[in-house]
Amino acid sequence: MGEPVRVPATTTLTTTPIAPDQAQRLFQCSTCKRSFTRVDHLTRHVRSHTRHKPYVCQVCTKGFARVDLLKRHVAGHSAENANKNKRSTTVRASRVIQACEACSQNHLRCEDEKPCSRCRKKSIECRVATPSAFDETEVNAAQDLLGLSSSFTTPADAHDTIEGLALLNESHDDAIGTSNDAPSSDRSEQEHDSGAIMPPPSYSHDDFTYDSTMDMEDPLDPLLSSYLRNVLPIESVFSGHASPKGPMDTHLHWDMDLNDLDLRLLDQYNVQAPFNPTTPSTDNPSADQQISASESSDEVVVRAEAFKNSVWRYLPQSNRDFAAAEQPNLAYAETARVGSPHGAQLISRRATQERMQQTTRDKLLTLVIKTTTPANMARIASSFPNIELLDSLIQFFLTSPFLDAQSWFHLPTFSPSKLRPELLACVIAAGAISTPDVPLRKLGFALQEASRAGQASAFEEDNSAIRSLQHLQNVLLQLDIGMWSGISRKMEISESFLQPLVTMLRRGGRFRRSSWKNIVPTHEDKGVTLEEKWKKWVNEELFLRLVHHAFEHDRQSSMALSKPPLISYSEMQLPLPCPDSIWHAVSAESWKGKMLSNPSIRSRPSPTDCLLDLSHLNQHEHASPSFLYMVWGMIWEYRQMAAVAGKSHIQPNNSLILSSRHQELTKYLEDFQVSSSTVFQSSKKATHVVLQLLLLHLNAPLEDMQLFAGVEGAEEARRAYPALKDWVITSAARQALLHAGQLLRIAGELSPGALRNFNAIAVYHASLILWAYVLLKRGIANNRRDTSSVVVCLDGEESLDSRRFVTLDQGIPAIRGRAASGAVIPISDTDGILQTLVAMLKNNHDSLEGSCPPLVDNLIQLMESLRSATK
Template sequence: MAPEFDLTQSLPSVQVPYDLLDFMNQSDYLIENVDILDFDLGLDNPPLFDTSDPRDVADPNAGETQESSNSRFEIFKRTPWFWNPSSNQSTFSEHVQMPLDENGVNVASSPHWPYSIELCIQDKLDQEARDRIFQLVTRTVGTKVSIPSFPSAHFLDILVKNGIAKKIETDAWIHPHTFCASKTRTELLIALVAAGCVCFGIMSVGKTGGMLQEITRVALNNLAESDNSVLRDLQYLQAYMIWLDVGIFCGYKRKMEIAESDLQPLCTALRKAGAFNVSFYTRITPNANDSDAVLEQKWREWVKQESYKRLVYHLFQHDIFVTFAMSRNPITSYSELSVPLPAARNIWLAESPSSWRAAHLATLRGPGPIHNSLKALLTKPDRISLLSGDADQTLSLSIFVAGIAALVWDHRKQVSITEDGTGEDDPKTHLWIQSRRQDLYQMLQNAQAINPSLPAVQALFVEFLMMNLHVSLEDVQRFAGKFGEDEAQRSHVSLERWSKQRQARTAIWHAGQTLRAARNVPPYQLRGFDSIATYYATLTIWTYGVLHCNSRKRQSLLSDTTATIAPDDDAFDNGGCSSMQMLDHPPPEIHLDGPSSQDTIAFVAYNRGRAVLRLLDHPLDPVGKSNDILDLRQVMAVGIQALEGNYPDSDKVEDLPPLILSLRKLMQDLGSLPSQL
């Protein structure tokens, strides 16, 4: 029987999203005469979709015609996946003026200031460093941007320290205690200011960070053109990495595409310098009888070498996140990273040479030098639980998971080739695919078992990978309309078959666990790939619900009048039980975003139970209201709530970061589709 799935007939009123990036703003235009550090998006290029709350607008299904639906769908088919450049767009064309003055900012209102009670950065940015920053900014923008005022050294110092502190919250690849503003490249200072703005928790300051990110990018390119030696300079490479971090998930298509494409030069520079190979590094350890001068020299050499390690692995993780977010192949390879794993956090964050020595000497290590690396861990995964005592256990596990993610990506590509070819009919190929999936799944489960209290962001990524092993996100996105109507119909065939298998139930279970982890991410930290992973998890559950709604509709049409006794009786609801059994023993609710139990195991294995998600009444609500995943609007509402809940002080929707706002709008429109397609 041909699948009953025709987007032009089934979706009469709502535009089917062509792709994730179509919901990003084209650019972050700044209008003239705005308040100090309080930039708003201009209205010259309005977004394709209204960003108002759906509760404030009328039913989108009212008064729409098939003709208008088809017309809008054709617009979507013509919409490119990537940013569509126009002749009037160029560097700084989006920025009319840059009145950077702290007088309009209440620093105390930032949820990230003071940045940390455990971190003390002794250095203070002085007036001379402030003047260097100002000079580079004016030289870079030329006459294209008006700068009527500029922040004081004190305010820039706050932003720089906030930028460093936010890096330390994740994988700590910028060393805080050897930072010296007077000896730091101006480009790196501006990059840190941009990072501090973006992570400040005040949207107006965050938009200023986007402007400074653009300045950093241009300044770094100009510097490399005038002096090629900077391509081997650590501070230059660190500044480059920071602007990539700021740009890639900023929520504006132009900046995101540039940041995605400009990752290659940084990879090339580090690879050509030899920083991907173990031979680039030497083992530096302090001795108890080292003089102060010798100890100081060792400490600074060690910090520089350790900074390279952390930069390389941060770059690799960044590359993997972009790979899954943008559906493109990775630029780096796990097989080339023989870089020793980063040192323990307490050694890395030692405040002085003497405290560094004390931390080193107090660490238990093996009898000989151990150079564990990502390549070594993937060769022998058991090594992850046998790391040297001076290795950063949490960060090493995060790097290991990123390496597994690269293997998962490879596996999904191999599966797609097999499904498109004749391999699906080959028992040996099918068995190999199943075996490889199970191996990777077991590796991820082992990683979870090593540290059951993984940071929420890392736990979210592990759950996302487990989900991705059991569902093709490319097919899910195609089903949602990424490649147009014809491709959506083709994907329906394979996904309908998938929806009846254990793979599908495994996928939606881990999708629910991804949402659960997203709720546990500390406030204001759900701002990068983790937010996109939350969207993908929600989309996976939504797809599963749509397919079962369609199945229920067909069964209802084919059933006789006696089937009306139990209209909800299908394989999804009762795991194949008869209607009388269902009435006597209602299926248990399976909370996909709750803890594992015997019921959840039975659901995944035998399709017993009714899958639900929790919609919280307020952020502190521990229970919430159960919603069947066949209620597609509520499925998307749960995903939206997971994103919005990470920003508790955002009183208005417009206060959310651009990326979160774009994802929110995308899920709203998907949730507004009819429950039966």
């Protein structure tokens, strides 16, 4: 070790940078090059190298490197226990002045006598470091720089704050001296050496200038000592080769010299409260602050209130039995139907020749009575609908174009008398709910509840019913009614009970291709043989179409409610349904002729095959909708990945995966449009609606927009704003806007009464895109103003202007609507846009009061509330 040297004020130290306004560090240690502003600090620091302890306790002869630590130690000796604390054994005045290199490298105690006992025992050379180490003379020389004597003392209260660290450091020095290689006498001496418990220190901010590298020799605090010895033994951490000296040195000489820290930032607390609400904040604006730039909190609250009564919010109440509350509607008054302006629509709409029999009505009434409360039995039995009304409702169900019952019910073999009461009640309920007559709708919802209760009893009475065709048809029809009822309770029940149906089909092997029989007639089949083969084929096809209808229901409800689909696209291995021309064959002979004239029926592809080979789209009429519903599973997965990546801090790493997946799905749908162009010319408009809704979901986070609109309250609306603010400036947002316009164009071309159920929710999603896009654009402070005056009709044919709008954000987006005047409405006019879409939904149904289905009425009210909240 060398002498202390004076460091010029301009010198930059390697350990800690010197601030321009910091006091000059004039005193530097020649061993570790550490500098200090005061010479007494340097003196204390030098003792950490020399292990010199000039201050000795007169009671127990224990040595200390600092006088304040000695004073604190002596204060612990009381008059009554002074004799007890004196050591009976021989103690040394202080630690060894300098250890040999072998003991120093292994953190072990050494002796003044050289060679030391450890080196003699190990038969190794006992070498001492070169004579550059500090000695007493050098310490005194450092003190003499300011005219200090060797008895220089520092104020005791200047170091109160670090007494705990001094105790810990000394315990470490003592511990490393009690290793297995140390002499036993030293070990016993060390174990005997302990200090008294010191009084709690008093802290002084002005004197917080302690240098942590100084030697600390006070005994361990009892609690800390117990922890270190019992839980974390010091010997196992610091002894021997497990803790080599150098870069891995774990010596507890912590640097706590606060002269190296700039604590002037605390000065502001002397003039103001640290957490005063008026103190300026440098934090990034929160979601609440961000959303306040675009809209007031009142608007968010109004939107949240609008959703409380919508179909998306159901709050169960324990004091009401909703199923029993609908039972009085089963007592249908005949005058209600006769006086209804819509009663004529139930006349002369027949799909089958067989009429309902009295025995069939009695079975239906028996089921209803079993599921009602005793208080309602007498009234229902006396006022239950007659045969004519029930039969008319069955025919209305079979012939309604927007129910599409003929796609999975076989009309040539349909017989009300052969249906189970639960299924018959549900068929009548579906027909009644589809009428524009309000009393009939109430009757339909009450029959659906009776069918649901009766079905549960049937499953309990006979567990094999879960594989029965009619029971499964009844469950699926109940789910259809509930999902599109517009009643939040029924919608939630339908969403919940879809899983049992999917489980029944999956456990029954209905998703596997090997479970289906390929029944094909031959030229020799005639008479009874042909009739039996036809009925077997019908039963097989009924099951097949049931599974495909369940798959369609699962996909449509997933898109409508933004919930995970329950049927995986990878498990759809069953074949596609047969062509409708064969399905509607009225007899066995007709079926035989059509089957033999169509050889391709023998090898029908599965939905998975259609996904992998687009050539099937032009060869099978059911391939196109199956393909789109299969793709929805992939789009849902992509949307979940995008939602998680948007909340992650490693989004740049995921951007490549998401962008490539987005491009792949977009290409899937573009290839679909090209491959099925001929099919689209004659296909149903519903397929077009599904396609545009898929593209809309692919480019827009509909779930976040629902939150932003207020479906889960004002707080969630504010949380969803930051992510949507980043989305609205992308080309994907403008692409979603274009698909929303195309969806509205197709919806406006649907036949009267068709804007219901899934189609009505698709229109609502399109309106939500238009509304949210405008509202989010208003909230962007640096929104670029487009100087182009070209109006881009989103619901018009695709053009160069629409492409330029999507790619370059040029043009004024607008919709033309279905109004006779053909006026163009810019989407910035949210009031006019929502008013136009509300009129579209209303005009698709009769203008009479209550003619709109409940779901459409609820969506209209919701859109009106959003329009009022953003005026």
